[in-house]
Amino acid sequence: MSRFLSTMATRPPINDMIKPLSWLLGKWRSEDGQGHYPTIKDFKYIEELEFIHVGQPNIQFRQVFYAFNAETKKPMHREVGFIRVTPDLSKVAFVSAQNTGLAEVEEGTYNEKEKELRFESHTVGRLTFGKPPVTKKIARIFHCHGDTLEQIVDMETVNTAMTNHLTIKYKKV
């Protein structure tokens, strides 16, 4: 059984619906993520992302471990989720659950020529206790140019208008 599971997890044929996004599949690493927000001190972070397919028309997304603070090496953020697409790729979606208690549903578009996925949240769920404060909107871009994947995350909270939280460039590993 374990042999079957490891074979299935590593070698299914890629589903036709996500073939145009096959450049995204695999592991991407950055040691120079930049975190900002008007309510917090700027920080740098290290992150390794993995985009996995199992033959279905969706892509699983996760950090290989955590996003770490680049100076203290302490774990910071973790999220897991899925990218889903319509058959003609006219719409794409990103859903994620985060260690802070946030859950996001984002939808958007794919620009095949630019290798760019743009998402904007229509739903952000959060816990009724603790941090972070109510997040009203999250926008996320994944853009691949050459051998570099860039992720940009902007957000709006009850206290702060839409502004950048994360900008990070990864190389494939």
Ligand code: HEM
């Ligand atoms: C704070 C959301 C990713 C590090 C926050 C806050 C929100 C938030 C709503 C509170 C801002 C405030 O208090 O005004 C998100 C979302 C993410 C994300 C939606 C999705 C990608 C990350 C990542 C890191 C990070 C990847 C670090 C590697 C922090 C830190 C704070 C913070 C250090 C300030 C301390 C705190 O409030 O816990 N984030 N974040 N965030 N975020 Fe993120």
